[in-house]
Amino acid sequence: MDLLALADFTLVARHGGFGKAARATGRPKATLSRRVAELEASLSLRLFERGARDLKLTQEGRALSERAGALLTELEETAAAIASGGERPRGRLRISAPLLFSQIVMGKLAASFALEYPEVRLEVTTEDRAVDMIEEGFDLVIRVNPDSDERLVGRAFLHDRLVVVAGPGLARPTEGTAVPAVVRGSDRAAWRVRTPAGHATIAVEPILGLASLIMVRDAVRAGVGAGRLPISLVSRDLAEGTLVQWGEVDAPDIALWVLYPTRRLLNARVSAFLNHLRRAFPNGTPDELASYAEG
CATH class of the missing domain: 3.40.190.10 (Periplasmic binding protein-like II)
Structure with missing residues (x-):
């Protein structure tokens, strides 16, 4: 797949049209149109519905835009980090966490993380539903006794009963x-x-x-x-x-897991938060969780 064509497609999708994308970036409109047409041809998919006045993403185009946008952003951030001489965590980190964990420790946990990594913009969404982290653009999810998902990997970092x-x-x-x-x-x-x-x-x-x-x-x-x-x-x-x-x-113990996509290389932000969790809960016991919440 042509990464330049993919980048141009996400550019057009983000701005909502060839003309708007061209004006915002200074790129020729004809070039953007040609690149997107080449991408559609290579995938044998229609990515946009082209009306007389507007341009709308198809279902396939929306799915590609969401996934490709996140991956391209990650590539850009990785290249920038390497160019600057190191993998210093920076950029946005989106996390979904369950209600109880968020209420008792996430505020303190997020604050200490922000103080240690001021260049990371941490965003935490609190909900107990099983979010689709890939489709919804989360970098990490924290879940209680999660069902098996072949797209995700992770570890249990806390136990309770x-x-x-x-x-x-x-x-x-x-x-x-x-x-x-x-x-x-x-x-x-x-x-x-x-x-x-x-x-x-x-x-x-x-x-x-x-x-x-x-x-x-x-x-x-x-x-x-x-x-x-x-x-x-x-x-x-x-x-x-x-x-x-x-x-x-008389039931299985409660296990809190931190999960992330298997197909994504861990960026510096995700690795930093995983290490932050390990330092906060080195043994993962209920007493440790209680002490952290009360401290």
Whole structure:
């Protein structure tokens, strides 16, 4: 594939037309038109729908523009870094992270990263949905127990586990008796827990259904009912005795992964953030996460 033709195509796509791209860059309009036509011919694809007055990307053209634009930007930044004598991290770094992780540590984590790498413009989007990081232009995603994706690689950098906790004034229910509970959303399922005495099932009667685990923790602290929460979120409460633990949830541990595309060479920005995570959480334990959040 002709990289010059690809660069001209992304230029036209970004400016929304041959004339606009030509005026913005000083390139001849005829040259831009010819290069795009050659690219379409080599791919056997129509990349633009050409109307009388406007130019619109086809579905294939939009997909190529999004992916090629990111790759060309990366090539330009790599060339600039080499020309300047080193791979100093600079430019935009887009990260998608889950809600709870963002609420308790991402502000502090992002601030320390920005202080260490002032030439990187860090942008963090908070959402729990499984974003398509390639299509949506993210450099890194942080996800909880992610599904396998052959396009992505990464590692688990933090581990946590769920526990059932309650205020010391709330009596633990007897077998078959439902406990007043604070749940996330509308979950009414019983809690299966591990205790020193063995396995047990706790029936729940939801008193509150809340949207975030921070809200669930705060309501449990207020004594409304029991809750099922990550131990990193309540470790201080347990140590101080303001909450008591009824057992560990009988479920796989929570693993937070940092993921990035397999087909993209790691640029200096991504490598710098991965190293920043390693320094922040060298062991990846729940206690480490709790200490970082409270520090």
